[in-house]
């Protein structure tokens with residue numbers, strides 16, 4: 364059986380329609396027998412529960428099952444599967460931990476999911492070069508555990524148990540991105556299997572290069588639509604010699620937002636600057652017994668060489684917060700208290716889901732230049748005021764990255780439409796302010812409709828690049844480009 368779908372997009376203000384009549388084949392018995400012969404029998408499954416497990420990520424996007432799942436363990440297997448899938452027009456979607464929040468790994472067109480769970484070896488750690496060679500299924504927390512004794516770590520930290528392959532594909536970041544950067548800043552070499560079955564190596568082990576086009580940056584963040592990551596050399600960072608952390612409470616999100624802006628403008632260079640609404644603090648108190656004041660709260664952390672230097676920075680941060688009307692400023696958190704708070708911060712997304720089992724949750728993720736941060740807060744307040752929507756305000760504030768988790772009673776279609784309209788208007792506002800429709804979760808399914816507004820005529824060139832690497836469109840079809 365052959366399925367078809369159409370891609371349409373608009374560029375340069377004029378409407379340009381591009382019909383991509385991509386045709387895919389459903390898996391038939393011959394395909395299945397062929398694919399099964401490529402891997403050990405226990406690494407191929409078309410079982411109902413396996414298909415269900417690979418039909419949804421952690422977002423609210425509707426699930427869609429693949430037709431089979433393969434767990435590769437060698438790059439050569441991936442290449443062989445891709446070559447066969449390309450020749451037979453079978454969609455291929457990469458799968459790490461399925462922790463995405465925009466439907467990125469949902470196999471929208473069926474076909475095969477390649478789950479990298481078993482291709483998870485840390486191949487080599489070269490601590491003196493600050494580098495590690497990894498397979499795509501390595502979970503970043505496991506890499507950091509392994510690195511403990513070296514005094515090094517892999518800084519991008521999306522909170523969830525994510526794989527390096529999934530993080531590279533989504534260009535993941537997290538609480539300490541403001542200081543350390545995101546995944547794209549940590550990939551030195553990349554090994555990718557292309558749709559035609561060729562494996563290409565990109566990059567160098569040198570810490571800098573100006574040689575040729577930067578293909579690594581092209582693949583990082585491409586959400587598995589250009590090729591499948593089968594290996595990477597990642598850069599590592601030294602664990603900070605000293606750190607200091609503080610909590611500041613404010614009478615309103617607006618005041619806290621101003622303090623964020625002033626801390627950034629003051630050049631205090633925080634390692635983390637997280638802003639949470641009171642509803643988040645209340646939930647974290649309940650779930651993790653933190654005993655914090657239930658108010659808009661900033662968690663901040665600074666890394667440096669000496670405690671004296673850090674004490675001076677904290678003093679300046681306190682002064683800035685006080686000027687913005689902060690109600691209390693608690694400096695000098697010890698390591699265990701800092702860890703407990705950041706663990707709760709990491710767990711917040713899961714806490715929200717767990718505590719609202721009767722709700723469908725829309726997670727908005729936008730980012731703006733820091734000068735526009737207060738305006739985004741105002742826009743959110745205006746949109747939510749007058750509705751009876753329950754929201755959680757969560758922000759990697761130092762990066763101007765705002766998340767708003769909005770709850771909708773399951774089955775309440777009218778409320779869901781209202782929420783989608785609100786999010787659409789907020790994203791449009793973000794773009795107007797010079798920001799982006801997604802700070803870290805990627806385009807996946809949910810943000811495709813903003814691609815034209817954000818990228819204009821360059822979207823056409825993205826489409827051309829996609830056609831070069833994946834002319835048959837078998838790689839994660841239905842993602843990134845608007846339909």
Ligand SMILES: Cc1cc2nc3c(=O)[nH]c(=O)nc-3n(C[C@H](O)[C@H](O)[C@H](O)COP(=O)(O)OP(=O)(O)OC[C@H]3O[C@@H](n4cnc5c(N)ncnc54)[C@H](O)[C@@H]3O)c2cc1C
Pocket residue numbers: 420421456457458459460461462463464467468479499520521522523524525526527528529530531532533534535536537538586587588590591592593709711712713803804839
């Ligand atoms: C509670 C919670 C908090 C989160 N917080 C953050 C956050 O702070 N910052 C952030 O950036 N993200 C966050 N996320 C989102 C998510 O964790 C990240 O996007 C993460 O990078 C996804 O990794 P994964 O291994 O789960 O990949 P998956 O979700 O399985 O896949 C992600 C994408 O990568 C593709 N893919 C997977 N493996 C490969 C491969 N080998 N080659 C090519 N493509 C591949 C998939 O097809 C998909 O498009 C959060 C998620 C949750 C549930």
